[in-house]
Amino acid sequence: METRAERIASCVLITVSGELDTTTAPELDALINQESQSNPENYIFGLGDMEYISSVGLRVFLAQLKKVKAAGGKMILAELNDEVQEVFDMAGFAPLFEIHTSLAAAKAAAGI
Amino acid sequence: MGLKSLLNEASPQRICWDILQIASGSITAFFLPYCLLSPSTSQQQWDLWITLSVIGLLDAAIQLQTPYEARGEIETSPTKIRQHYYSTWLASDLIGNFGTFAISLMPWAGCLQLLRSSQVFRVLSKWENLQTTSPLLLRICRYSFALLMITNWISAAWLWIGLNEKSEASWIARAGLQSHSHAKQYLMSVYWSVTTLASVGYGDITPKTNLEIIAAILVMGAGVLLFAFAIGNVVAFVRQLDNGKSEYRIREAGMRRYLSFNGVTPETLSRLRRFSDYRWGQSQGVDPNQIIRELPASIQSEVLTEILQRSIQHVPLFQHAPVALRNRLLILLRPQIYPPGTSILEADEPGNEIVFITHGLAALETTEAIEDEAIEFRPGEYFGDLSFFLKEVRNSSVVAKTYVEAFILQRDLFDNLMKQDSRLHAVLQAMASGQSSRNQLLLMAGVII
Numbered sequence: 170m171e172t173r174a175e176r177i178a179s180c181v182l183i184t185v186s187g188e189l190d191t192t193t194a195p196e197l198d199a200l201i202n203q204e205s206q207s208n209p210e211n212y213i214f215g216l217g218d219m220e221y222i223s224s225v226g227l228r229v230f231l232a233q234l235k236k237v238k239a240a241g242g243k244m245i246l247a248e249l250n251d252e253v254q255e256v257f258d259m260a261g262f263a264p265l266f267e268i269h270t271s272l273a274a275a276k277a278a279a280g281i
Numbered sequence: 282m283g284l285k286s287l288l289n290e291a292s293p294q295r296i297c298w299d300i301l302q303i304a305s306g307s308i309t310a311f312f313l314p315y316c317l318l319s320p321s322t323s324q325q326q327w328d329l330w331i332t333l334s335v336i337g338l339l340d341a342a343i344q345l346q347t348p349y350e351a352r353g354e355i356e357t358s359p360t361k362i363r364q365h366y367y368s369t370w371l372a373s374d375l376i377g378n379f380g381t382f383a384i385s386l387m388p389w390a391g392c393l394q395l396l397r398s399s400q401v402f403r404v405l406s407k408w409e410n411l412q413t414t415s416p417l418l419l420r421i422c423r424y425s426f427a428l429l430m431i432t433n434w435i436s437a438a439w440l441w442i443g444l445n446e447k448s449e450a451s452w453i454a455r456a457g458l459q460s461h462s463h464a465k466q467y468l469m470s471v472y473w474s475v476t477t478l479a480s481v482g483y484g485d486i487t488p489k490t491n492l493e494i495i496a497a498i499l500v501m502g503a504g505v506l507l508f509a510f511a512i513g514n515v516v517a518f519v520r521q522l523d524n525g526k527s528e529y530r531i532r533e534a535g536m537r538r539y540l541s542f543n544g545v546t547p548e549t550l551s552r553l554r555r556f557s558d559y560r561w562g563q564s565q566g567v568d569p570n571q572i573i574r575e576l577p578a579s580i581q582s583e584v585l586t587e588i589l590q591r592s593i594q595h596v597p598l599f600q601h602a603p604v605a606l607r608n609r610l611l612i613l614l615r616p617q618i619y620p621p622g623t624s625i626l627e628a629d630e631p632g633n634e635i636v637f638i639t640h641g642l643a644a645l646e647t648t649e650a651i652e653d654e655a656i657e658f659r660p661g662e663y664f665g666d667l668s669f670f671l672k673e674v675r676n677s678s679v680v681a682k683t684y685v686e687a688f689i690l691q692r693d694l695f696d697n698l699m700k701q702d703s704r705l706h707a708v709l710q711a712m713a714s715g716q717s718s719r720n721q722l723l724l725m726a727g728v729i730i
Contacts (some may be wrong), residue, residue, distance in 0.1 A: 224671050224729050231721055258710045259670035260724075261717035 172200050179210040180279050182272075186218030189226030199230050210242045215272050217248030222256055234265060243267060247273045247275035288347050290657050291411055299404045302340055305333045306401035309377075309394055310430045314437030316389050317461050318444065330381045330394065337378035337397055344370060350410065395434075395488055401426055417518060424514050428507060432474055435500055440470035442492055450490050478504035529566035533557040556620045559684050563618075570616065582608030589639075596637045596661065596688065597712040606704050613698070614688040619643075619681040628678045632668020633692040641685035645723075645730065646678040656723070657682070666713070667720055668729050669695075676729045 170187035185197060201212075212233065230246075237244040239259045245267045249257065257263040269275040286294040308329070314324050321472050344366050348357045356362060373396040380393030402423060409419045443453040443466070452473075453459055458466050473486045477500045488497040537550050545553075560566075573581055586593070589611065595600040614637075619625050625643055626635055636643075638660050645656035645664075658664055658679065668675045669692070698705050723730065 224667065224673055224724060227671075228724050228727075230339070231725060255706075256670055258706075259713050259721050260667060261711070261713035261715070264714050265717055265721070 170196065172197055174200055174204050176204075176207065176209065178281050180213055180276075180281050181207075181211075182210040182215060182276075184214045184215035184218070186220075188221040188223075189219055189229075190221065190223040191225045194223070194225040194229050198225070198232075201229070201233055205236075210240075211245065211247045212242065212268075213247060213272070213275045213279055214236055215247050215275070216253060217272070219253055220248070222253050227262065228257070228261070230266070231262070242268070243279060245269060245275045245278055247272045287343055290347065290350075290407065298340070298343070299407070301336065302400045303404050305336055306398045306404075307426070308428075309333060310398035311433050313394055314434060315463075315467055318437060318440055318467070330391075333397065334378040334381040334394070337374060337400070340400070341371070341374040341378070343367075343628050344374070346718040361455065370399075370403060373397075398430060416505070417521060420514075421518060424511065428511055431503070431507065432478060433471070435476040435478065435503070436467065436471040438612075439474055439496060440467055442496055443470070446492065452486055452488065452493055455489065474500060476500070477501060478507060480504060480508070480637050525566055526561065526599050528617070529557075529561055552622075553622060556618075559620070560618065563686075573612075578612075582611050585611040593639070596639060596662065597715060598637055598688075598690070598708065601708045601711040602703060603708075606702055606708065609698070609702070610690075613694050614690055617687050617688070617689050619685040621681055621683055623681050624678050625681055625685060625687065626665050626675060626679045628675050631674050632665060632670075632729075635663055635665040635669050635695075636679070637663045637688040639686050641686065642682040643685050644682050645728065646680045647728065656719075656728075663712075663716070664730050666716065667723060671729070673729050676727070681729055 170185065170189060170193035172206060173184045175182045175184075183197075183200065183204065187193070189197060203248075204212075214230070230244075234244050246257075247269045248271060249268060254263070254268075257266070257268070266273075267278060286292040287298055289295055313330070316322060316330075327619060346359070348355050348362060349365055350356070351365075356365070375391050377396030377399070378394075380390050380396070383390035383393065405419050405423045405426075408414055409416050409423075438493075439452075443451045446452075450452055450461065453466060456469060457467055469486065475481075476483055477497060480501070488494045533554070537553060540553070541550055573585060576584060586608065593607075593611070598610065602610060619641075624646075626634065628646075638658050640660055643658040643664075645658075647656070664679055665675075668674075695705075
């Protein structure tokens with residue numbers, strides 16, 4: 170798995186590629202924690218190249234969602250592939266997140 | 282509308298009309314012989330017979346237009362309905378109901394009215410075929426009516442003999458009943474016929490004349506046959522009443538003997554016995570799956586929808602599914618019963634099933650409560666979806682706390698259905714939205730089921 174973080178105005182854009190599973194999820198978790206230090210208002214996750222997500226990966230997103238909501242910010246997921254989208258849909262998590270099909274739409278929703 | 286309802290054999294109006302026919306047939310069977318032997322006929326009695334005859338003729342007119350069932354098909358062709366009626370009940374209806382009007386021509390033509398009693402048998406047989414009431418109860422009614430009717434007719438015949446013998450030689454004279462009322466004479470006649478038919482024979486009323494002796498011989502012979510028939514039927518009824526349960530118990534006991542012989546522990550056998558009792562209470566020993574499989578595919582889902590109405594109204598999968606998809610799911614989902622204490626889903630196994638509870642209580646088996654609450658699943662709730670959609674191995678088990686009845690959606694079935702019907706995806710998605718908070722709770726606690 171590869172991750173990359175980019176700060177754009179009050180937002181942080183984190184792109185994830187590869188498989189988000191038990192072994193790689195702590196790496197993403199650590200990156201999110203690191204970016205949180207600078208107190209961004211909104212988070213955008215570009216998941217266009219993410220091929221697989223496990224329960225541990227979902228937990229990272231759910232835990233972050235809780236924090237962002239508590240701080241009054243937005244957490245936006247973008248470009249989920251069909252398999253990943255199905256996991257969010259079938260587990261009932263899709264309505265919890267703001268999900269966009271393109272990164273541009275996600276950025277617009279975050280006001281950047 | 283009234284006439285149309287009367288032409289429908291199962292309508293409440295027709296059932297009321299049929300009850301009237303039973304009343305008419307019963308009055309004829311039991312009261313007519315008494316009246317015919319009475320020295321005088323009152324105007325009220327005349328009015329009664331004429332009324333019953335008019336009702337009988339109206340019934341004949343209704344029969345002539347009522348569709349009938351033959352080999353499971355309803356025959357509605359007017360010609361065939363008429364032919365069917367002509368070949369079955371026309372003669373008895375005409376003779377029975379016109380008998381009243383023929384009395385003025387021939388006094389004994391009144392006896393012809395007794396044919397109206399056949400209405401009782403016709404209605405009871407029809408109800409038995411319609412299967413709206415217990416067939417056993419209807420058969421008991423039919424046999425009881427026949428027994429009482431025959432006894433009454435024998436009584437009437439015995440009184441007729443007494444009244445028509447030379448007065449000093451008749452059994453009425455010998456019993457000192459000449460000066461008694463017609464009702465008393467009839468009562469004693471009933472008494473004689475019952476004691477003779479039942480082979481009691483007290484001997485207080487005995488046959489002396491040739492005609493009486495011949496009648497007594499015939500009645501004694503008939504008594505043997507009637508009571509053998511009645512006792513045989515009573516025994517058959519009693520056996521039928523308990524037959525299903527006895528057979529089920531014998532089969533289950535045989536299975537337990539086999540298991541015990543093969544080393545199954547008494548505790549397990551005891552649980553098995555309780556499970557058998559539960560299953561008997563739920564399905565009376567019938568395997569609904571086998572019954573359903575034997576039905577034509579076209580009516581399988583219809584029957585399933587009706588018999589599982591109570592169960593499926595709670596299951597979100599069915600609530601969100603369009604009718605065609607719901608019918609398909611009903612046929613394909615596997616119903617399952619779990620006794621208390623058994624695992625419904627086991628930890629360390631791949632998530633290949635989603636379980637939809639329709640009855641009972643199940644609970645997540647964990648050493649600690651999650652956020653201070655035990656995770657329980659009740660009718661209308663489901664589980665197994667997290668490991669199923671994430672394609673992961675479960676790390677916790679779900680155990681039945683009471684008897685749990687559930688539908689199981691297995692992965693192979695799900696994959697096939699997803700290929701065949703794209704609407705399933707939307708149905709599952711709609712269903713899952715109601716599950717998000719519980720799944721979130723489980724996932725954050727690290728529980729995958």
